[in-house]
Amino acid sequence: MRRNPFDEIEELLDRVSRQVEEGMSAGGLQVPGTVPIDVADTGEEYVVTADLPGYETDDIDLTLSEGSLRFEANRTDEAQHADGRYLRRERTKTSASRRVRLPEPVDEEAVAAGFENGVLTVQLPKESGGEETRHIDIE
Known part of the structure; x- marks a missing residue:
């Protein structure tokens, strides 16, 4: 039996809603x-x-x-690492x-x-x- 596509959308919206609520209860969403x-x-x-x-x-x-x-x-901004290039750089703010x-x-x-x-x-x-x-x- 084929699943109703609206059920999938409803599940997705419920999941997003829970994530927003968890973010707000943990002190708010950080901008x-x-x-x-x-x-x-x-x-x-x-x-x-x-x-x-x-x-x-x-x-x-x-x-x-x-x-x-x-x-x-x-x-x-800190200069590039002396030992070579970055493989990942997230601390640029x-x-x-x-x-x-x-x-x-x-x-x-x-x-x-x-x-x-x-x-x-x-x-x-x-x-x-x-x-x-x-x-x-x-x-």
Whole structure:
């Protein structure tokens, strides 16, 4: 007996739906070129944590402007391997960026940032702040 082609389509759609749901429950679907982040509200401050593996502190530009935290990470592409040519090369991404809109004003003078083991952590104490752009140093 021959299978109904609509059954195959329905199975395919069910499988795709499950994969999307699994991706969303695992923290969301990652868009290429963006940085995966967590934003926590501790009551007194927002804590933004971002994964930036393979970058150095000097590669990251972190700014706070008009209620948004923005970070951009850029690194130069590594030269071809000294021992020969690549058989496979997947680590060519050299830049990433993300903008996080904060739900409440923060004390711009008290913002602190640290970078350790490829993880950027920004602490943004809540309070009313100014409208100008402020560059944030990473310790």
